[in-house]
Amino acid sequence: MDLSSYRRIVVLTGAGISHAAGLPTYRGPGGLWTDDNLAVLSDASALTSRRAEVVALFWSFRRAIASVAPTAAHRALAAFEERLAPGAELLIVTQNIDSLHQLAGSRRVCEYHGSLAHWRCDGCGTELAPPDAEAPPVHCGEPMRPAVVLFGEMIPVAAERTTKHALRDCDLFVAIGTSGTVAPASSFVRWAELNGAPRVLLNLEIFDGARELFTECHAGPADELVPRFFA
Numbered sequence: 001m002d003l004s005s006y007r008r009i010v011v012l013t014g015a016g017i018s019h020a021a022g023l024p025t026y027r028g029p030g031g032l033w034t035d036d037n038l039a040v041l042s043d044a045s046a047l048t049s050r051r052a053e054v055v056a057l058f059w060s061f062r063r064a065i066a067s068v069a070p071t072a073a074h075r076a077l078a079a080f081e082e083r084l085a086p087g088a089e090l091l092i093v094t095q096n097i098d099s100l101h102q103l104a105g106s107r108r109v110c111e112y113h114g115s116l117a118h119w120r121c122d123g124c125g126t127e128l129a130p131p132d133a134e135a136p137p138v139h140c141g142e143p144m145r146p147a148v149v150l151f152g153e154m155i156p157v158a159a160e161r162t163t164k165h166a167l168r169d170c171d172l173f174v175a176i177g178t179s180g181t182v183a184p185a186s187s188f189v190r191w192a193e194l195n196g197a198p199r200v201l202l203n204l205e206i207f208d209g210a211r212e213l214f215t216e217c218h219a220g221p222a223d224e225l226v227p228r229f230f231a
């Protein structure tokens, strides 16, 4: 696909683009991040019943992220943005909370599910970007929470608005490292379709139903597919 003719490109990224970065998952016996507590502690209701554990879990995840580097796929997207023709735009909408796109050098990134780089006080709404080495910051007498979207919480209004506007104007939509068939990808791809935009899926697996939503589907690791597609 010759990308030089597109002017309003929207890329959605999911967990598959960060996989090769080797983020620890904390799964397994004795791990902090077990299947059991991950489901419980990622739910917004845990902020009232088990707040200290929620904060500790996400803080440990944030510290783990500090030691990993962007993947070849992250870097390829950042390099592509650098080479865009005058007037052309690329917006990355990411479901990941690891900030690896920004670390790779991407400039227009919408963090749809928030970011572990930012922590928020539930008491007064203040948001901070605390330094890596310290413990979770305290504000209004309570540990701050990660400014990420937990299960049961709304997508931040600004992220929702930025994404919808971009999709309404887009002439190419590419989903990377996400199945493409569940929300939000499944609705993003339909909005792009309303514009008649080509819709491309780059993912490890192509699931049933994806070929009806996307005009092109490519199966493989993001680190192989993304540098080739955005070459």
Ligand SMILES: [Zn+2]
Pocket: 121, 122, 123, 124, 125, 126, 139, 140
């Ligand atoms: Zn506060």
